[in-house]
Amino acid sequence: MSRSSSGFVAGLTAAAVAAVGFLAYQASASAPDGLKHPDKTPTAAPRSPKDKKNPTAVPAQSGSGKRVVYSLEDDRVWLVEQSGKPQITFKVTPGTVDPAPGTYTVSSRSGSVTGTDGKPIEHVVRFTTVDGVAIGFSAAVDGSTPKPDPSQKTGGIRESRAHGDAMWQFAVISQKVVVVP
Template identity: 65%
Template sequence: MASSSSAVVAGLTAAALATIGFLGHRAAANVPPDLRRPGADAAPAVREAAPGKDHPAALPTGSGRGTRVVYSLADDRVWLVEDGGKVRRTFGVSPSTVDPAPGTYRVTSRSGSVTGSDGVPVEHVVRFANVDGTVIGFSAAVDGSAPELDPAERTGGIRETRADGAAMWKFATIGRKVVVVP
């Protein structure tokens, strides 16, 4: 009985720590650029994904096989996955106002730096889908800002930090598989 009670406490502790980490990440993503510490954009490499669907770094089941980018619409999270299922990096993102349908896509184009659909200069743009004329892709704002979404505006930029954008840029070359999960 005592070992079963210990397992429950350990499970609850792990869940609480995962929740605190996730909430801390979301809060840090909303800090105005002028209040950030120098180097705060530098995200650490991924922690090994723990098993369990509730852990924010756990790779979603049914997200395909092989080397791929996985984007979860519900979790606003991306995983860069190597062949064999090893997660190279995972990070939270700020979604666009237009979502691609769940499914498998390929990286179709990339741009080093452009102006985003919201008028903000962005870098490391990796495009993979088109929804009714709105191009969908990952990018990082040069000023480190997160988009201010206006539901009336159709935007396709999925915003990531500059450090995450640099990692995506190296990983998601033309033709790389992108799996979108609900």
């Protein structure tokens, strides 16, 4: 092959690589949020058997290490230390949109904002979105934990102010959050 044809082939190859890179960028820009960030994509969590003798025990199938565990069925949260022992566990009031069981990471936090119900909330710890609805833990400034309006799509998992303070201290950006059925 002559020098001029090898330069031509190199030019075609460079153009093809650039085109593929551009198409990959376009595909990633329009991908759903969970696919853009693979570490936020839920992984299936096996059903956690309940400990009949100790119903507040950390669910057996919630993984290991330091993590926040949220039980959809029990409306309960555990802040679990690296050792596997719970620092604290408490009941919560979920929003109308639930996350799928799986493993997530804390993706954003806000000290104080207005909730979707119009109430001032604090210590917001978000870990995923479902159909455009942000899912996360928060505490109403007035301390209330009312049932959400079923006609609204809300992802706020409400906790008391004291529990909100504990969550805020524990669940920093990238902290693992495990959602069990």
